[in-house]
Amino acid sequence: MADVSHRVTAYAGGAKYEVLIGRAILADALRREEVGSYERVAVIASARVYDLHREYLEESLGALGGRSCLILMDDRELNKSYAAAGRFLDQFIEIGMNRKSAVIGVGGGVVGDFAGYCAGVYMRGIPIIHVSTTLLAMVDSSIGGKVAVNLSVGKNIVGLFHQPSLVVSDTRFLDTLPDIEFRNGLTEALKHGLIGERKTLRMLERNDMDSIKHEDRILGLVARSVSFKSKIVQRDERERDVRAILNFGHTVGHAIESFMEYRGVSHGGAVATGIQVMVGISRRLGLISGADADRANRIIASYGLMLEKQACDLDGVIKHMEYDKKNFGDSAKFVLLKGLGNPIINQRIPLNMLREVMAEVIC
Numbered sequence: 001m002a003d004v005s006h007r008v009t010a011y012a013g014g015a016k017y018e019v020l021i022g023r024a025i026l027a028d029a030l031r032r033e034e035v036g037s038y039e040r041v042a043v044i045a046s047a048r049v050y051d052l053h054r055e056y057l058e059e060s061l062g063a064l065g066g067r068s069c070l071i072l073m074d075d076r077e078l079n080k081s082y083a084a085a086g087r088f089l090d091q092f093i094e095i096g097m098n099r100k101s102a103v104i105g106v107g108g109g110v111v112g113d114f115a116g117y118c119a120g121v122y123m124r125g126i127p128i129i130h131v132s133t134t135l136l137a138m139v140d141s142s143i144g145g146k147v148a149v150n151l152s153v154g155k156n157i158v159g160l161f162h163q164p165s166l167v168v169s170d171t172r173f174l175d176t177l178p179d180i181e182f183r184n185g186l187t188e189a190l191k192h193g194l195i196g197e198r199k200t201l202r203m204l205e206r207n208d209m210d211s212i213k214h215e216d217r218i219l220g221l222v223a224r225s226v227s228f229k230s231k232i233v234q235r236d237e238r239e240r241d242v243r244a245i246l247n248f249g250h251t252v253g254h255a256i257e258s259f260m261e262y263r264g265v266s267h268g269g270a271v272a273t274g275i276q277v278m279v280g281i282s283r284r285l286g287l288i289s290g291a292d293a294d295r296a297n298r299i300i301a302s303y304g305l306m307l308e309k310q311a312c313d314l315d316g317v318i319k320h321m322e323y324d325k326k327n328f329g330d331s332a333k334f335v336l337l338k339g340l341g342n343p344i345i346n347q348r349i350p351l352n353m354l355r356e357v358m359a360e361v362i363c
């Protein structure tokens with residue numbers, strides 16, 4: 001039996017849930033009383049994670065007894081779709097899911113968003129438990145209740161706020177996580193560091209790609225991000241104001257991903273590039289010192305988080321920002337830093353400055 005190393009209680013939307021963080025904790029987590037109260041449980045699991053951790057998962061899911069039904073998902077982003085959700089919801093009916101049932105999503109952010117969406121709309125909403133298997137899901141996507149699926153015209157177009165009943169971040173799954181995925185998670189942890197989670201910033205500075213993977217450090221890194229993000233969501237679940245700071249670096253990041261049609265570009269790489277652009281603009285505007293900007297850029301470089309410099313069509317990337325749902329009207333609004341750890345939202349940036357800084361960072 002393994003112990004939970006960190007336990008964070010998150011409050012959002014008038015409810016609360018626990019986030020359990022530790023190694024090899026899944027079976028115990030699934031033996032909790034509230035999980036025992038669900039009459040039927042649909043387990044939507046990443047087929048890849050299931051292949052890699054079959055024995056461990058079968059043993060842990062055994063805690064659910066005969067109440068569970070395993071549904072494997074090919075967790076490519078293109079399968080996080082509205083059409084696929086319809087098929088999964090039909091399966092829920094076939095396996096006898098009702099209002100006293102629950103869904104467990106086992107995987108990264110794709111499975112979490114997808115399983116959370118299915119749970120959120122099925123019979124007007126049944127509980128969702130996130131079992132996170134990527135660092136990004138642990139530090140970011142499993143917290144805060146945003147769940148969504150994609151339409152062919154864009155990502156996360158159909159969605160809702162559906163807070164989880166429980167989140168289990170079991171670091172045993174990270175043993176098989178490729179470095180590129182690990183970096184995606186580190187980028188989101190760094191984002192938290194730059195917008196206020198100062199210990200994370202210091203921890204990233206003191207370590208490197210090898211040493212950060214030490215079990216205790218990863219557990220601590222996840223716990224700090226969970227507690228930081230959940231406090232922001234507690235203040236502003238629906239992103240009316242303060243939650244917008246979590247978009248730091250993402251407007252440019254999403255535009256790069258969408259411009260590249262999500263091919264040959266990692267989410268973390270695109271966001272790290274977006275972070276560098278925002279740090280560069282904050283510095284130009286005299287909001288942060290050169291020393292602070294260098295500090296942020298050094299961390300990005302030392303973990304190899306940013307994209308390779310390349311010849312690129314900056315106007316093409318900028319055009320994709322107009323479609324970002326976080327921007328209103330003709331000119332783009334961004335989150336900038338007024339000193340490290342102090343984000344400011346709704347900052348309008350002149351397009352020529354955006355273009356110049358992007359040219360420095362990207363090309």
Ligand SMILES: NC(=O)c1ccc[n+]([C@@H]2O[C@H](COP(=O)([O-])OP(=O)(O)OC[C@H]3O[C@@H](n4cnc5c(N)ncnc54)[C@H](O)[C@@H]3O)[C@@H](O)[C@H]2O)c1
Binds near residue numbers: 109144145
């Ligand atoms: N809801 C939110 O607040 C929120 C926040 C950020 C991102 N997201 C969403 O999260 C998704 C990205 O999530 P992600 O970065 O976790 O990627 P992911 O879910 O696409 O997983 C990345 C890859 O890693 C594999 N994988 C997962 N766990 C593994 C493991 N333990 N070992 C080996 N391979 C493993 C997956 O099969 C996949 O190929 C996007 O769809 C994004 O829109 C949501």
